[in-house]
Amino acid sequence: MYRHSIYTKLYIWFITCLGIAVYLLHAEFPAASLEDWVLIYVLTSSVLLVNHFLVYLPPEGNSISMDSAIYLACLFTFGLRITLIILLLASFIYALYKSRIELWKHLFNFSMYSLMIIGSYYTFLAIGGKIGTIDIYDIFPYVFALLIYFLLSSYFIVSSKIFKGVLNFGLFKEVAMTYCITLILSLDLSILLQKETYFGTFLFTILVVLLSIAFSKFLHLYQQISNRANKDHLTGLYNHGFFKEMLKEQFYDAKKLKHSFTLALLDLDDFKKYNDRNGHLQGDKLLEFFGDLLKKATEDTNFIVARYGGEEFALLMPNTTKEEAHVFLDRLRKQVNDTYFPGVEHIPYRCLSFSCGIAEMEKGMYDSGELIHKADQALYYAKAQGKNNVQIYNEHNICLDEIRFKQDLDTLEQQIKFFLSKDVYTYRHSKRVFKYALEFSKQLDLTDHEKQTLILGALIHDIGKIEVPRDILNKEEKLTSHEWEIVKKHVTWGKEIIAAEKQFDDLIPLVELHHERYDGKGYPYGLKGQEIPKLARILTIIDSFDAMTTERPYQCTKTFEEAIAEIERCAGTQFDPLYAKMFTEFVQTNYLPRLQRQAPS
Template sequence: MGLAQKLLAQFRQPGFNYAAVIFICGICMFLTIDNSAFFSYSLTQWVTVYAMVAAVLILEHFMFQLPPEGNRQSMDSSVYLAAAFAYGASFSLVILVIASAILLIYKRDVVWWKHLLNFSIYSFMIFGASLAYHLLGGAVGPFDVHHLHAYIIALAVYFLVNVVLVGCYYYLLYKGKLYEIIKTILADAFFAYFSTLLLSLVLVILIIDSGLFGLFLLLAVGMLLSHGFRQLFLMYSQMSEKANTDQRTGLFSHSYFEEKLDEHIKRARTENKPMSLALLDLDDFKKYNDAFGHPQGDRLLGFFGQLVKAECEANQLFAARYGGEEFSIIMPGFHKDKAKEFIDGLRKKINDTPFDGVDVFPHGCISFSAGILEVNKESYDKSQLIDWADRALYVAKSKGKNTVFIHGDETHLPQSLEYDLKQIEQQIKIFISKDVYTFKHSKRVCSYAADMADRLQLHEEERRLLVLGALIHDIGKLEIPRDILNKKTKLTNEEWEMVKKHVVWGKEIVLVNEKYKDLVPLVELHHERYDGKGYPHGLKGEEIPRLARLLCIIDSFDAMTTERPYQETKSVPDALQELRRCSGTQFDPELVELFITYIETSVMAAHSEVAAAAQFEI
C-alpha cells in the first residue's frame, strides 16, 4: 500500500508525467538506431568506449549551475557529440547507456525518474544532431573542414533540442510562460553551451590524431572550463544574495520581500492554499538606543534577526527586515491560527533569550509585538495586505505590547467610526453644489451598507470599511464636468467613458489621505462585475473583494430606485427582479440573495406599514 501511495503521489507531479512521456519516446527512438554493432567491437574500441564513459563521469562531477534555478550543465555533451561525429550515433549512445547506468547507481540522492528523463533528453539530442549532420552530407570519421556547415548545424540542433526539452520541463515545474523560460535559457546559458559544443569539434580532431591522449587533453580543458563556470556562477550568486540580503540582520531585504510576497500571493491563489503574513516590531527599541547608543542597538537588531532567521528557516518560512526595527514573515501553508501559534512560540523564545542591557525594557527582556493577516480571496493587492497586517500590529501595540494580534479579531476599533463618518461627509458635501443627487445617493448607499453590515454580522473592521467605503465610493465624480453629471439625455460614448473613470479618480483622491487608503478597493472596484465584464480591471468572481461585490449590489439597487438624470426610475419590486435577473452575471449570487431578503423583510415591510397607517388615518 505504501509503494502504491508513493507511485500515485509521483504520478500527480507534472515533472514525472513529462519524464514518462519523454522516456517512452526516447526509448522508441533509441531502438530505431542500429545498436547491434557494439557486439562486434574490438578491444581497442571498448577501451575507447570506457575511456569516454570515464570522461563523461568526471565532467559530470564538475557540473556547474545555469539559469533557470535548478538547471545544471556539464561539459559531457562534448564527449557525446565527438563520439557521434567520429564513430557514429550508435557508438555515442552506447557511451550514454553505460554512463547513465553508473550514475543511476552512484547518484541515489537524485530521484530515479529524473535519471531516465536525463537519459532520454540526451538520446534525443544525440539523435537530432547526428540526423542533421548526415542529412547535410557529414561523414563519420576524422574532422573534415569541407563539412563545417554540417558540424555547425548539428551543434545548433543539439543545443535547440536541449533548450526546448529542458524549457518544457521547467515550464511544467514552475509554470510561467514557456517562451520566457526558453528565452532565459537562451540568453543566460548560450555561452556555456557554445563552449561545450565547440569542444566536441576539438575532441574529434584530438582523438583521431592522438587517440586517448587527445581525450585526456580535452578532459583537462573541460575540467578547467567547468571550474571557471562554477566560480562565475558562485560570484553571481554571492552578488545576488548580497543585493537581496539586509547586511545588519542577515535577513532578506525589504525590496526582495516585496518581490517574493507577490510570488507567494499568486501561488497561494493559484493552488488554493492558505498563507499568512506577519509584521513584527521590536518593542521600545528607541529606549534601548537612547540608553546604549546606536552601535549596540545595531547589535541587538543583528541578534534578533539571527533568532528570527533560524526559526523561520527551520519551518521553511520567508523572513525579511521590513525597515528600522520592523520585520516581516511570509508563511505559505499557514492558516492564521497556525501562524499565531508559530509567532507566539517565537515571541516566547525571544523573551527567554538573554542579551546585554535588556533590563532597560519595560518587560525586562527582548520583546516584540506582531500583527498577522491570513491571505484569502478577499485580499485585494499587496499593499492592502501589508496595510491590514500593520493595522493588526497597531492593535497589538495598543494592547500593551509583547503580544500577537490577528487582523479581523478586533472587538473594538482604535478609531471612532462616527468621527470618520463626519470627516468623510464633510468632504463629499461639495457635491451639494455640483450634483446634489450624488451626495444624497452616497448617503443612502451608506445607510443600506450599515444595515447590511449588521445583517451579515461583520466584525468592526469590516463594518468600518463597508460603511465608509459606501459613503465615499463616488468621490471620483468630483472630477467629472457638471454638465455631464446633470445631463438629462443619454450620454455619448465619450461621455460614458469619462464617467467610468470616476473609480480611478476616486482612488487617487482617497490615497491623498493615508488614513483612508484601506477604502481604495471599495472606491475603485464597486463597478466590477461578477462575470468579469465590469471596469476598470475586468476582475471576475472572487477576484473582487467581497465588500466591493456587496457595494456593487447596494449601489445598483439605489441607482435603479431613485431618480437619475439619464435613467428611468424602477419600483422596488422591479429593481429586485432586476437584481435576480443579473444574479451570477453582474452580481454575486449569494450576496444578492442576502440583500434581496434584507430589502423584502425590512425596507418593503416598512413601506407597507407606512401605507397601511396612512390608509387607516383616511
C-alpha cells in the first residue's frame, strides 16, 4: 500500500465516511418494480462496459471514462434513487473484478461519486431543473449541476495531489474540457433514454466502445510518432531535444514546488580509443549496450535517462538530492565496471567505465542552463581526477586557476575595447565597475571561483550595448519609450554574445540579470529576492553606484555621499539589503577618506 502521511490517511477516511453516510441517508431500497430493476441492470452493465473501454488520449496515461455521463443522464431522467442503486451495484461488481486494488481505494472512489452525484442532484433541483424532462430552452440547471459535479471532483483530485506533494497546474484546464464533453454526452443520453430507453443505452454504450477502440489506435500511432521524435534511434533512450524540454519543465516545477532536483551527466571513458581499436560498428553496439544498462538501472525510479550526445548521457533526477544521486551513480559505476563487454580489456581501465558530474538545483539558479553548466564542470573535474569516478559540483574544487583567469581577463578586455570608438563612457564605466568588484570581492565571503566570476562579469556586464545604436547611447536628452526598450535589450544581446564562448557560461547570469531588482520590478524577467543569483545581486549594487557617480556632460552626478545615501534608501527594494550595507561600508572605509583628503581645504 502507498505510504501515506497521517494527514493523507485522515483525509481519505474522512471523505470515505462522509460519502458512505450521505449515501445511506439518501438511498432507498428496494426499487419499486421489476421494470426498474431491469433498467438498473442494463445501466449498471453500461457503466461497467464504459469503465472497461476507456477513451485513451495522448500523452500516454491520460484517459476519459464516460461513466459520469451515464450517472448524470440517469439523474436528469430517473432521479436520485435509481442513480444511487446503479452506483452501488457498479462499484460492488467493479471491486470484485479489480480485487487486486486495495479495498480502501474502492471505498474512497465510491464515496467521491456519492458526494458528486448527490451534490449535483440538489443543485439541479435548486436551479429549477425537473426530473424526467429535458428542457432544451433552459440549460442552466444542467450546466450548474455539472459545475458542482466538476468542482467536487476537482477538489478531491487536487486535494489528493497536494497531500502527495505533487500539483499539476494544468489540471483544471484538462478536467474542465473533460467535463464539458461529459455534459454534452449526458444530455445526449438523457434524450435517448426518454425516447428509447434500452435501445438508447445500447447505442450510447456501443458509441463509447467504438470511440475507445478508435482512440486506442490513434494513441498507438501518436506514441509511435512521438517515440521517433523523442527517442534516440541507436540506444532507445530519449534524445537531446526531449531531454532539454524535460529539463526545463522539471526545473521550473521543482523550483515552484521547492523540491530537490538533480542533474547528472555521464561520459563513457576512453570511447574514442575503443572506437579506434574495434571500429565504429562495435562502438555503436557498446553505446546500445550501455543505454540498456542505464534503462535497467533506472526502471524502478522516476529518473529520465537521455543520450546527451555522442558517448555522453544525462539523468534527470527529480526529488533527489546530490548526495542521494552520488550514492546511486557510484553504485551504478561499480556495477558497470563489473559488466563485461567485448573489447573493453584493451582500453586503459581494462573494463567498461564512465565519469560522472552531478549538480543539484540551488535557490539562486534562475535558468536550467546553469544546472547543465555546473554538471558539465563537475564532469570535467571527474575526468581530470583520472576518470572512472563520480563528482558533485563544488565551487571550492572546481574553480579557475590564476593562469586561466588572466587569459580570460585579457580576452574580455579586448572585447570591451570595441566601446572606445563607439561609446567611451561605457568603456570607462565597465573598467570602474571591474575595479570596484576586484576590491569589494576581497571583503566578501566568496569562494575563489565566485570572486573570479564576479570580477570578470563586472568587466563584461554591459557588452550587449555594442548592439545599441550609437545615437541612442550618446543621446543627451531623455530617451523615448521606444529608445528605452532598445537599451533594455542590451542584457539579452549581451547574453547571446557571451554564450558564444562556452568558457564564459558562468558570466551569463551577471550579464543578463544585473538590472533585476530585489523587489521584482527589474528586467528582463522581473525576478525577486533570492530568485536573483547572488553574484548578480552584488553586481547590481556596484553597477548602480558607479552609474550614479559617473560624470557625463549635461547630466546630474551624485557625490559618493549622496550615492551611499541612495543605496541605503533603496536597500530592500532595488538592492539586496545585506550586500547594500556591506558595499556602503566598503566605500565609506576605502574611498571617502581618500576623497576627503583630496578635497580643497
